Structure formats: C-alpha cells, structure tokens
Amino acid sequence: MNMVTLENYEAYIISYVDGELNAAELQELEAFMALHPELRSEMTAYENTRLLPDTSVVYTDKETLLKQAPKRSISLSQWRSYGAAAGIIALIGTAILLAQHTNNHVTTVVNVTVNKTTIQAPVNPIAHENPVKDTAMQQPAIAIVNHGTKARPGNTSLKPINRSTMTNYQNITPPSQEKTAADKPIEIAKTTVLPEPKTPSIDTVAPVKVQTAVTNTPAETMVANNPEEKDPFAWLPIDDIKKQGLKDLKKTVDKTVREVRSVTNNLKETALVFKFGKKEITLNF
Amino acid sequence: MELKDYNSCVQEWADPLFRFAYKCTGNAEDARDVVQNSFEVLWQKRQEVYTDKAKAFLFQVAYRQSVDVFRKKGRVQYTEQPELSGSSNPGNPDLKRILERALAQLDEQARALVLLKDYEGYHYDEIAQITNLSETQVKVYLHRARKTLKNYLVSVENIL
Numbered sequence: 001m002n003m004v005t006l007e008n009y010e011a012y013i014i015s016y017v018d019g020e021l022n023a024a025e026l027q028e029l030e031a032f033m034a035l036h037p038e039l040r041s042e043m044t045a046y047e048n049t050r051l052l053p054d055t056s057v058v059y060t061d062k063e064t065l066l067k068q069a070p071k072r073s074i075s076l077s078q079w080r081s082y083g084a085a086a087g088i089i090a091l092i093g094t095a096i097l098l099a100q101h102t103n104n105h106v107t108t109v110v111n112v113t114v115n116k117t118t119i120q121a122p123v124n125p126i127a128h129e130n131p132v133k134d135t136a137m138q139q140p141a142i143a144i145v146n147h148g149t150k151a152r153p154g155n156t157s158l159k160p161i162n163r164s165t166m167t168n169y170q171n172i173t174p175p176s177q178e179k180t181a182a183d184k185p186i187e188i189a190k191t192t193v194l195p196e197p198k199t200p201s202i203d204t205v206a207p208v209k210v211q212t213a214v215t216n217t218p219a220e221t222m223v224a225n226n227p228e229e230k231d232p233f234a235w236l237p238i239d240d241i242k243k244q245g246l247k248d249l250k251k252t253v254d255k256t257v258r259e260v261r262s263v264t265n266n267l268k269e270t271a272l273v274f275k276f277g278k279k280e281i282t283l284n285f
Numbered sequence: 286m287e288l289k290d291y292n293s294c295v296q297e298w299a300d301p302l303f304r305f306a307y308k309c310t311g312n313a314e315d316a317r318d319v320v321q322n323s324f325e326v327l328w329q330k331r332q333e334v335y336t337d338k339a340k341a342f343l344f345q346v347a348y349r350q351s352v353d354v355f356r357k358k359g360r361v362q363y364t365e366q367p368e369l370s371g372s373s374n375p376g377n378p379d380l381k382r383i384l385e386r387a388l389a390q391l392d393e394q395a396r397a398l399v400l401l402k403d404y405e406g407y408h409y410d411e412i413a414q415i416t417n418l419s420e421t422q423v424k425v426y427l428h429r430a431r432k433t434l435k436n437y438l439v440s441v442e443n444i445l
Binding site for chain 2: 010014015017018042045046049054055064065066067069
C-alpha cells in the first residue's frame, strides 16, 4: 500500500526538497513519481525554490567583533600610589634609623637640661659652688676629672649661652616650682658631686656619666653605680646572692627603660613633611 | 565558552550570520547591526553557552532582531544587487534574480524559515528551537512558503 497519493504527494515533494524524508519515504516518493511522470515538472519547480547561500555576501570587519584577552597591567595612577607609599616607608625608616644613631642630638638636650639643673638647684650647696658643671657636661669625663678647676677654654663657645641661661634661672628661687623639669636635674647635680671627696674614684665614674648623659637619665645609673647608695633590697629577708640578683635585674630594667625613653624623646621632637605637588603631609612623632 | 571559542565563532559564523540577516532585512546596515548585537549578546552570555550551541544561539538572536527590524521598517523592497548577481547560481543567473523577487513575496517569518532551512541546512526541530515555534508550525510555514515560491517561479516562467 502506497503512502504517497495524489492528495499528499505535494507535501512529500516539499519534504523531499527540505531534506526531511527518511529512506523509506524517499523510496516511496520515487516509486510514486515513476508511476506519475506528468508530475516531474512540478517536482523540478519545487526543487528550484531551494536557495543557495550567496557566498559573496560576507561580513568585512570581523576584527571589530573579536575580543582580546585582558591585559595584566598596572595603570599609571596605581604606580604613582605605589611609588608614594614606598617613598613614605623609606623616609620613615630612614628617620627612625637616624633617630637611633644620632645621639648627638640627645646629648645636646641632656646638656641643656643639666645646665638648667645646675643652676636651678641653689639648694644644693655643692652644685651651687661648681657652676663649671654646666660647661663640664659638654665633655663630662674631662670636666669631672678637672673638678673644681676652671672651665676648658675649648668650651668657651658654650659659655655665653650657659651664662645667660644661668642668669635667667638664678632669679628663680624656688626650684621646686618647675617640678617636672627639675626633678631629674636635681638628682644629676647630687650624683655628679657625690664622688667629689673621693677623687680617685671619679675616673671610674666619669665614663658612666657619659653614657648617662647620652641616655638622658643619668641619675638612675649614677645611683645604681654608687657604692654608698642605700641597698634598696636590704630590707628583704633573703640571701645576699638573691639580693645581688635583684640588683642586677634592676640595673637591666633601668637600662631598658632608659633606652626606651631615649627613643621616645627623640621621636617626640621629630616631624616628617612630605610634599606631593600641592599637597603636604606632616607626620609628628 | 572561552575567549578563543568566541573568536572562533566570529571567524566561522560572522559571514553566514550576516548573510542570513542581510537576506532577512534586505539592508546591509541593518544586517551589520544585527550581527554586532548577536555577537555582543553571545559574549555577554558566553559563560552560559556551550561552544557547540553557539551557532544556534547566534541565529536565535539574529532571527529575533531581524524580524524586529523588519517589523519596524515594514516590508523590505529587494533591489537588484549587481555585485551579487550570478555569484550563488552561476549556471542560472536569471533563476537567482527571480528567486530574489520571490523571496520578497514572503513575510519576514517565512523568509527567515526558508533561509534557515536552505542556507544553514537546519532541520525542522532545530528551526523550531531557534524561532521558538513548534516543529509542526515550522513544517506548515515552510511548506506554505515553498508553494508560494514555486508558484512565483512557475508564473514567471510562463510569462517568459
């Protein structure tokens, strides 16, 4: 029984033109067309409706449609930011290193303080008798060895400043009014004059004094090294060996505290200014 | 779909897509816009489109946009294209011109279906997916379009 008839042959022909017939259907259509040759022209007409791709029609700008892989690059603005950050870090690091290694600045500060102390402490008769100390502190070791003598000629450049400072502070009768500034210097004055009766021992004390001047807390070291100072641990009911251990521990702690104070004091007086075009950044420590 | 797959699609399917859009819209500039938009949509959806489905995706977008363009502008007026004549059917240039005119007799949807069938060789079910029609609708519309084209060819042959 033929599936292709005169009623549906046109649909078969169109499906044939569209390429949608399977092998069995195609065979049936061929058999039907063999029986009806008068329909061959119609079948040819349908075959002529099949369009062929016009290969001459092309899209000319394919490059505009292509995509590129994202480039891994850092923009100039980012480089500027990185450069500024690196510069700030380098400057801060340099400033810290300079602050740690530049002890001259600290020594100067200490000298000024000592000068004030020496003059501000008229209650201490020994310090008052030795105003030379204000210049002697510029070179502590030599000054103490030459204790009681005239100031070194080499320090004359500092004398006017010290004398003017002295005159300014001589009018200040109650030194306790400047409590914060005078507490440490008073101790310095005491300690510096303590070895006075024992001249031979001054040579051993003097180097220590240099160190204390640098660390800006000379009194504590001087007290710690003074053999006549009271033993702070004498009241403890422990052995002498343990007391000595406590003393050593105290000395170590004091030394660490002095170093920390030295760094912090330097940092308090340090400021960094960065200029980026019209912008200015100030870092205060 | 990766970048290289997308670029391969551009190299392989830009011309067929432009050809399809050009025959649908009858206007080269509209066809270029359709192609650019289709590939742009593909690029945006590249994470969701498999490479082997990229061609159907492109023609789906192009079909919608071509039909939209056509509906906005109305029926296109096919004109003689001297630079194109004789290129697709060198053996019978007259038949090609007649077919061009016959194609203009179809509505935009039927024309797109014929182009998808003849130019790209899609089957009914594939055309149904691209055009969002049922397979039966595709078959009916295509058969109707064939009859129209055949009748036009027969009528012209009779006149000639």
